[in-house]
Amino acid sequence: MPPCERQGLHLEPSQFQVAVKWWLGLDTSGDAQCALCPEKSLDPLGHHATTCKRDGDVVYRYNRLCDIVAESCRRAHLSVHLEVGHNLIPDHSNTRPADILIPHWCMGKPAALDLSVTSPLNPLTLLEAGVTAGAAAKATEERKLKANTSKCADLGWVCVLVVAESYGAWGLTARDFFSKLGSRLATSLGKLKSVVTHEL
Numbered sequence: 001m002p003p004c005e006r007q008g009l010h011l012e013p014s015q016f017q018v019a020v021k022w023w024l025g026l027d028t029s030g031d032a033q034c035a036l037c038p039e040k041s042l043d044p045l046g047h048h049a050t051t052c053k054r055d056g057d058v059v060y061r062y063n064r065l066c067d068i069v070a071e072s073c074r075r076a077h078l079s080v081h082l083e084v085g086h087n088l089i090p091d092h093s094n095t096r097p098a099d100i101l102i103p104h105w106c107m108g109k110p111a112a113l114d115l116s117v118t119s120p121l122n123p124l125t126l127l128e129a130g131v132t133a134g135a136a137a138k139a140t141e142e143r144k145l146k147a148n149t150s151k152c153a154d155l156g157w158v159c160v161l162v163v164a165e166s167y168g169a170w171g172l173t174a175r176d177f178f179s180k181l182g183s184r185l186a187t188s189l190g191k192l193k194s195v196v197t198h199e200l
Contacts, residue, residue: 047121137171
């Protein structure tokens with residue numbers, strides 16, 4: 001089945017060529033400058049192109065991830081609330097520990113999902129990511145865990161980190177979350193858990 005254009009999965013030939021080069025680790029820069037950061041040269045591995053915060057792609061990717069996870073939860077008959085936690089903690093008034101809040105998740109406790117997309121090409125994790133699969137996701141999980149665990153505990157929430165790498169790998173806690181969500185989806189849809197989890 002060809003990629004569906006209505007779902008934003010269709011690529012133009014020029015986009016497809018760049019995507020294939022990126023996946024193969026070939027030079028995608030063409031010695032060009034970033035159109036939005038004139039002082040920034042595009043690096044051969046495409047790190048800046050996939051993480052530039054002056055473009056809307058990073059925000060769009062994050063919003064799409066939130067929408068897809070929230071919709072999967074609803075299909076499992078789980079109530080969800082988006083972007084919860086702002087101004088609920090006096091000492092952390094500018095924080096939002098839950099991108100998605102599931103009021104009833106595990107043992108009667110709400111789950112605060114903190115979603116992130118990280119790049120293995122980040123200079124801070126590049127060396128380790130080149131040796132250990134999932135190293136970039138693990139580093140992001142550890143950083144987010146330190147930042148959000150106490151905030152969630154103050155609200156009686158369980159902090160659940162859902163971290164994806166830009167090349168497609170998921171962090172350990174994300175895989176555990178999707179396994180549990182798959183069990184609930186399998187029950188609600190009347191399908192095998194293995195089938196549902198694979199579809200996730």
